[in-house]
Amino acid sequence: MNVARVVTRLGGDALAVFPVGGPSGEMLSDLLTKEQISCSTIPISGVTRQSFTVDERKSGAQYRFVLPGPQLSTAEQTQCLDQLAALNPVPAILVVSGSLPPAIAPDFLKQLGQLCARTGARLIIDTSAEALKQATDCGIYMLKPNLRELEALTGLHIHGEAGEVKAARLLITQGLAEVIVLSLGARGALLVTGDSEERFAAIDVPIQSAVGAGDSMVAAMVLGLTRDLPLREAVRFGLAAGAAALITPGTELARREDVERLYVIET
Numbered sequence: 639m640n641v642a643r644v645v646t647r648l649g650g651d652a653l654a655v656f657p658v659g660g661p662s663g664e665m666l667s668d669l670l671t672k673e674q675i676s677c678s679t680i681p682i683s684g685v686t687r688q689s690f691t692v693d694e695r696k697s698g699a700q701y702r703f704v705l706p707g708p709q710l711s712t713a714e715q716t717q718c719l720d721q722l723a724a725l726n727p728v729p730a731i732l733v734v735s736g737s738l739p740p741a742i743a744p745d746f747l748k749q750l751g752q753l754c755a756r757t758g759a760r761l762i763i764d765t766s767a768e769a770l771k772q773a774t775d776c777g778i779y780m781l782k783p784n785l786r787e788l789e790a791l792t793g794l795h796i797h798g799e800a801g802e803v804k805a806a807r808l809l810i811t812q813g814l815a816e817v818i819v820l821s822l823g824a825r826g827a828l829l830v831t832g833d834s835e836e837r838f839a840a841i842d843v844p845i846q847s848a849v850g851a852g853d854s855m856v857a858a859m860v861l862g863l864t865r866d867l868p869l870r871e872a873v874r875f876g877l878a879a880g881a882a883a884l885i886t887p888g889t890e891l892a893r894r895e896d897v898e899r900l901y902v903i904e905t
Contacts, residue, residue: 639666640850640891641735642675644857644879647894650864652857653678653729655722657739659708660685678725680717684708690847691889700847710771714858719749728757730858735853738769751776760863763815779814782856788820799828799837806830819859819873821852829873834872841881841900847888854892855880866876877900 642654658667658679664684670677687707693700721731732754734747735865743749747763754761756836760779763770770783770791789796791814806818810832820828826840858879862872875897882896 639670639675640853641733641857641860643670643673644850644854644891645861646673646675647892648858648879648897649860649894650857650861652676653725655718655725657682657710657714657718658686658750659683662686662688678721678802680714680721682708682714684709684710691847693847693888700849702849704737707737707739707834710739712743715743715746719746719753722750723753723757729759730864732759732761733856733860734763734765736764736826737766738772742769742772744772745774746773748774762860764852768829770819770847773814775813780817780819780859781809781815782819782852782859784821784822784823788818802828802833803830806835807832817869819876821855827855827873827877829870831869838873838877843881843885843900845884846886847890848884849889850886850891851880851883854883854897858892858897 639654639656642652645652653676654670655678659682666686667677667679678701685708687705689702689704691700691702732750733749751761755777761777762780763773763778764782770787783791788805792808794805796802796805802820806820806828807830808813809818810830818830822828824840826838829836829838855876858874859872862875865868867875879892879897881900882892885896886893
């Protein structure tokens, strides 16, 4: 949903597809409608989870609380896949973002990958380390792990920059993804493909909140790819969006004027 919100803010065309249940699900749908985000919802019997962030004023520390989500029945999981398969027009890119619901089918991501293979959509995944265990044989175009997730995926203890490149390229060699964008926080990002690697420095901005920075980065990269930006420029656009999210308070996401300003400065 955050990816769809930022794509829309940046002038792109996105559709958020997500399950909705209970009062919190209705509230979430209403908030997205007010923000003029295109949505396609799947009714579920469970209650949509909530998460919240607490900022401690004295120390400046930030704490995130992500409550357990509902389980989706087999029928509800199938409905999610059917709804994606029925999209018209077919999306250019399908983004899987955030953690997967508990007890999701072990082959759910594989089914998404098969759907993308049939429709020609590129699959981009930015999810938790636990969910990434499902990610084999999914036909992923781009994967955006952090260092901890990269270690979990490869089983390697990564040391130094050469180790980061080696681990990322291992995933490509194994056929997990065509492109790895390793998120390195204050060290920026590492882009690895089958025959190249490039590092990008983080953009120095005053940090108010880190919430939504990763989603903002993914959104801008996705939008850049749909606008036929070269891959490295899409990553740079993504870094600008991630930095733009850092300067906004609380759970606010990247703003278009900040993204464009930061991207132009770094060009």
